[in-house]
Amino acid sequence: MRFALTLEWNGGPYMGFQRQSHGPSVQQAVEEAVESVTGEAVVLNAAGRTDTGVHALGMRAHFDLSRAFDPFRMMEALNARLRLAEHPIAVLDCSHVAYDWHARFSCIGRSYEYRIINRRAPLTLELGRAWRIAKPLDAAAMHAAAQALVGHHDFTTFRSVHCQSASPLKTLDRLDVRREGDRVIIEAAARSFLHHQVRSMVGCLALVGQGQWPVGQVAEALAAKDRSKLGLNAPAEGLYFVSATYPGE
């Protein structure tokens, strides 16, 4: 019996989704909750791995159980356990899926949102939930620069040295920048991303927004296919995994 979950979490306390020997992870917290509810040790697979401190609004994941269990009761029981253990992780949805449905390998689209708060004052309610940039940002210039990255490219410049992807070639479907009051929101969508790709792209766009880079320098950095041309990696705390898409959805 395969169960699909939609998960939301505050990434602050975790070393990312994936289980780590040296610190807490979302995977471990949810696997322990499932075992505590069902008595079965399971492995949780997710659409994306996410870095330390990165948040999720709608991560998709799955695990297998040897016996039947009502999905709604599973959701309620997991939420009760996670809450009891004071994990800022919530199961937004739980359903049965076919045994060939795989949260990672069946996924055909992923989207992220990056939240910047553009003001001088430090953050209070949004502390750890956004990147504060004090210098005024030109969101229109950032959006213009971002368009050079949309499409099929070699994203070597925007790839972490720890990236395990076989190829630096990716197709970026969308990279939109918009301002809402003192917020600058960046939305990115692709079938898949390289390690650190969104944060690397946002870092360069922030330099454009502050006037430190001309709009065309993002295209030049991409064309260079050289990690040393990267301007800046945006901090993890502003990044949210928003959604994963599957065939037929």
Add this chain to the structure above:
Amino acid sequence: MRFALTLEWNGGPYMGFQRQSHGPSVQQAVEEAVESVTGEAVVLNAAGRTDTGVHALGMRAHFDLSRAFDPFRMMEALNARLRLAEHPIAVLDCSHVAYDWHARFSCIGRSYEYRIINRRAPLTLELGRAWRIAKPLDAAAMHAAAQALVGHHDFTTFRSVHCQSASPLKTLDRLDVRREGDRVIIEAAARSFLHHQVRSMVGCLALVGQGQWPVGQVAEALAAKDRSKLGLNAPAEGLYFVSATYPGE
């Protein structure tokens, strides 16, 4: 020299704005920051007092200093001290004002926002920042019920026993309820409010939204002028002091 501040804070760690002998307050934190910057002990006056756990997005306040100080430098220095002391309080604006400008007594309008997240799953990123209600809410019914409270009324039903106001008569200018996805937002505006008035009104509207009260029961509770007719006091963590208005603004 009178300085006016616009303050934002996460109310979680504080027993409200006002200084208390038995716990931390926003007033104490900001007064200590001013003294640490200027060497002068000051008294901070705010447009509203706010309860334990209530947040502020744009509280207005003032204090007096015996000597000149550049307002921009004051804002930067206060934010640096508050941040160093790990207070989730930020100064969004600082300016000189006339000596007869008083944050509380000159204020002619106050507005609050109440944030409900309407879903079964516990909160993660919004924990302590909204009221989660699991049962589906009918926001249109809540808005309809709310309109009975708008206008000049005796708000005894919606008043705390600890309220220090001379009269229970208040004029509520606006009480709007709207849904945005799984969020239900309630906005309230008036020249001034009674103690617990917003949370008391929201509590009753939540009962209407869940179908436990018919729409007309809010008007009946108001007409009763009887605290025992109150349905429910909404929790502090969903309440935000949004803005204060002054003559000429």
